[in-house]
Amino acid sequence: MPLNQKLPSPEEAWLPFEPTAAQPFGRREAAHLFRRAGFAANSRELDEAVKLGPQMAAKKLVAAEEGEFAGKMHSFAQTVLATNNSQTLAAWWLHRMLHTPAPLLEKTTLFWHSHFASSSAKVTDTRLMFNQNELLRRYALGKFEPLVMGIARDPAMLIYLDSATNRKTRPNENFAREVMELFVLGIGNYTEKDIQELARCFTGWEIQYGAFKFNRYQHDYGSKTVLGKSGNFDGGDSVKVLLEQPATARFLCGKLARYFITDESDLSPETIEPLAQKLRASDYTFAPVLETLLTSRLFYSQASLGKKVRSPVELGIGLLRSLEATAGLPQITDQIRELGQMPLFPPNVKGWPGGMAWINSSTLLGRANFVRQLVQDNDTLFGGISLEAYIDKLGWKTADQVVDSLSEILLAVPLPKDVRSQLVAQIEGGRDSRLTKLKKTVHTLGSLPEFQMA
């Protein structure tokens, strides 16, 4: 694509992307869509998406998850929960990401997990973490208000924030502060007084024996003033007040844009505003907003293509999904944790900082080692067969075909020419078996800076 291509203006940014001869919707663009809206795609999925075109492909991703899969995963989880082991529950979630027919739902659930962060490091009852996870999934593409209300009553969240009790004589400001700063409004859009008043609205909201309970004896029934509105508010009323704030939609859309479009935070408020309007207009429903986002000109522009660092989960599950690979999840969970993103264990209530923070010496080497270990392990299967048989089945015969097709699937940014020829030469020369060479090619590709980009 031409380097000097103009970025879309705020007015044009969210208009639907229409492929042209100069900027088509090919396998690379489809791969971009799946990397962002899910956990990357395999060769067959890319072909299907190209046939559908950008609008229909995105529509398919936004559609609801089939009930049968959800049911199976639910009973799978019950067995996992019987042991109350949070590491295993994290592995269960990664299994779900690996096999889900609705990757956008899982990707968005992961977004909310970092947004409404709670950690198993503190919440030792794994079932509470599972319940929270199901709550996030239920509303991930749905409405924000019931999601916030669910979180306000969520045992895992309130335990995590030391807010399991909240008495009218000593309102607990922890939860109220995070609602303002991290969950709904964003920093700079409220005062300390607003936090104190909001805390009063949530008095009497308690957790007892792992369940939410409204203790009417401890609720402050007096009048409160939150963000300029006064009334005898309870928690639910106060959330409605927060959602009326224009800053709310802007804050949420800014965060969604960073998650789905680019790590570089130079998307201007003017660019975000039209999307925020859309969110308000849909009564804070995420599915239509994400459909707009994932079909937009901005999403397919140079501001977005290759302008994100892959998170460890995106890297691990993405690699597996793009090659239809299966491998032992405990090891994968372990490695993803070492790369800095153990699901169910965010570092603090702000969630994972993401972007450039994923990258340091140990995580970069760890990423390369992860790819190597995965391809070298003889128990890893690709579409149920060996890597060699899988690549043969896809019809990638020559070294050029192998390197180009793998790059297309695995890399968000094209390889420099001489690196490409180096890889081709590695397959063509040498005395290793074809299988060994193919494993090395995937290992090399998975170690390059390009592979670290989403």
Next chain:
Amino acid sequence: MTTSRRRFLSTVSAVTAGGLAALSSRAPRFLLESAAYGAETKGEKILVVVQLSGGNDGLNTVIPFGEEKYKKSRPSLAIDGAGGVVKIENGYGLHPSLRACEKLLENRQLSILQGIGYPNPNRSHFESMDIWHTAHTKPSRESGWLGRCFDAHKDTLAKAIDPPGMHLGEEVQPLALAARDLPAPSIRSLEQFRLETGGDDQQRSVITSATAAPRAAGNDLLKFVQTRATSALDLSRRMQASGTGYKTTVSYPETPLSQKLKNIAHLIDAGLTTRVYYVSIDGFDTHSDQAGAHASLLDQIGGALAAFAEDLAGHGQLDRVMTLVFSEFGRRLQENASRGTDHGAAAPVFLVGSKVKPGLVGKHPSLDDLDDGDVKFHTDFRSIYAALLEKWLGWPAGPILGDMWKPMECLA
């Protein structure tokens, strides 16, 4: 920081900075600064924290063997002057299992800060540990004292190649490192700092050269990753076990604590930009049959600290590494009915390094003036933190600890 890495970084920064400046006026500030930061880093000071979990018996660590009351209070646990105590000065000595520390004392590398604690001592493990970790006596579990430093200096620290804090071990990460913006990783093994190729050198060189090959302009984020990847591969080369890798003539004891400190020495020598390392050793909650267990634990600590200091000195790193050894509380003066000791309050803290005020610092707390059966503190632990922050790490202590803590005179 080793010369090779410095040289490498300045080359990269020159290349990338030049290239980028030419490329666009919308210059990627983070990239320029990041490269520049690497070039300017010159052997900054490092803090290593060793946490003794469970409440170490301070009175049987620094032993007042000359005092009658000590012997009387500890019918089965008292160790007297003839029992192999490592004598420091008139009537005070280290537990015989800390024999390895004798050399540290001789070399003026060990500072024993006595009577350390805080007001209204809390005798719950978790709560007292939280107090030490957060440096607040009414802890909010929001952030730790070290984590707050990282956040306070995130603008500079985030540009360094490596995270500012690092925890080595399998246990849950200590609250002391908890930060809102710059979380510290927990490292389980040094394998995480080595590119694995199964001994295939050709594969290693393909990856290295393909990573370093020039990239087209237009993606600053990619360039950023490339810079760090090249630097990581360079680190990996120096971390490889063979060849140019780490060599030490010091034989560390085969204990988990020693091996962790050895790994830290290795990382420091490889030129990581990390400023704080954190390790812990558990088992100090000796309510019963304390003698054997406590001796074994102190033996592990003494051996590890001595080997670590010798190794750092051998690599010319001791002048920039300070080790802090603390426990959440000491133990009662009076031993209990099952030949152990119960939770106490004040206790000694150790500092190891070449820039410490050596030997005993501050008075041994009096055995006659007790607070509910425990010796009293006379120096608040936060004044040690203040000293380490201001005079060692070079970070103002006020914003982290509050303004009331004057740095303790414990550094040389």
Next chain:
Amino acid sequence: MNLYRTASRLPVLLLSVAALILSPSAPAADKTPREMMPASTIVYAEMSQPQKLLDAVLDHPTVIELLNHPDYKKALEAPQFQESLKVLGLVEDKLGMKWRPATNTLIGGGIYVGFDLPTQGVAILTKSTDPVLAKKAIDAILDLARAEAANRGARNPVSADKYKEVEFYGIGPVHYVNLGPYLVTTNNLLMTRQVIDTYKGESPSLASDEQFQEVLKARPANPTAWVYGDLRTIQALGILKTALNKKSDNPPAEILAGGILGALPDAPYFTAWLDVDPSRIALSASIPGDAPALAKKREFFFGTDGKGSALPLLSPKETALSISTFRDFSSMWKNAPDLFDDGINAKFAEAESQLTTLFAGRNFRDDILANLEPGMQIVVTRQHYADGSPVPAVKLPAGAIVVKMKNPPETARIFKITFQSLVGFLNITGGMNGLSPLEQNFEKAGSGAIYSSEYLPPKEGKKDEAAIHYNASPTIAIVGDKFILSSSKTLATELAEIVQKESAPLKEVNTALKVDGQIVRQMLVDNRSSLVAQNMLQKGHGQEAAEKETDALLKALLGLESSSLQLISKDKTLQVTLELKLK
């Protein structure tokens, strides 16, 4: 899976053996293989009816099940395996019969293997029941070797030579020679000559060695396979002494096998034998070992007089695993400084401090262990849930330990109080983590007493999907001088009744262990949904693939009836026997 990989190579291995066979119609010689192996042979093995073993293994339903397993079939797709199958096909064509009947014929007269130290040579002696087929087989091998060389453009690799008038062939280092009714295959020329010398009576044979003769006399009748190892040379070198006489850094190994490892450095030989028939495989190994002498260092293993023996195995309802052993842990703990190195002793000191805290200040070594007689019985059974009580989603087995107390009334009181305070402690810590409390109960059981604790049933949720801790109802029982510690009240009650009947120790048995394959299988079937979930996690499979694999495993287990292990000390020998019973 390694098992499959190994199994997949089985036919190839057998073929290679079969292919080495040649037995011309030479006049029957009077020499036995023992008389043909040199006296310096240090390992000697014989199998006089190999067909019995092959039939028992290959026709077993479990093996057939394994051969039909998807993982095995996948292994068959590997290129190196396909290559081997091709060679196998070629040989079968030449012989005009399938590999299995061919193998049976070619080694039907027995197979004998010896390793000779001075020549570093291995000699394999085989005897065919059909000389014609044997000739065909060796021709096939030589032809293949020639053809393969020709293919590569190399020269004929088959050489022929003579030593003391005896002709032999060679392909590379491998040599073939016919001596009497045996085909002798060796891995070097020196060994070939050595065997010919011995055969001709010009060099002493293994059969003439005195120690060998003694061992041979004492060996059981008609084993399927038998191995003799001469340890005198190794002993003289002192390798084992240095390796085994130092203090242990591995307590589990010391507990399990310390007595054997202690006897090994002084043992002049070892012997092992295998018995196979369609319903049973038994492997035994023995070395000389004088228990009373060994007991000087390892009293905890053999008892003060060296005659420590185990009580009979307990077998309550649906016992999956039962162990009974003579081990004196009190003695082991006391003698730890002699048995273990400093690192382990430091760990013992740390453990003692923690355990003493757990036992409310009572010293674990002096107050707890020292009050127990040597010996311990352990059982693991399928869990039985009382009627109406919650049934957990994951069903764990129940387990119990039975020990004998030294001063019953006093010790029993210590244990009772310790148990009660432990339950109290669990209720406090469990309560903080939201667990329901354990309710304590007391019941009389004959002359004994049962102190049980059970979790209060959950208020909500399905009765058959209860949390995992409902598998536990920690219980102790005190019956006479017996103390029972059990994870389940039902099991403790059952055991309390069983141990009321006095039972004498097993004669000469130091340790016994038995696993019931069908109960183990039943416990796995009880947990099928967890196994499927495990498979989905461990292999990353989707649900269907995971179910298929799990069911294949459960089906394969149908073939295993039981397996047992015994350590026997008698007549100055130590013997270990492992037995597998098949359905």
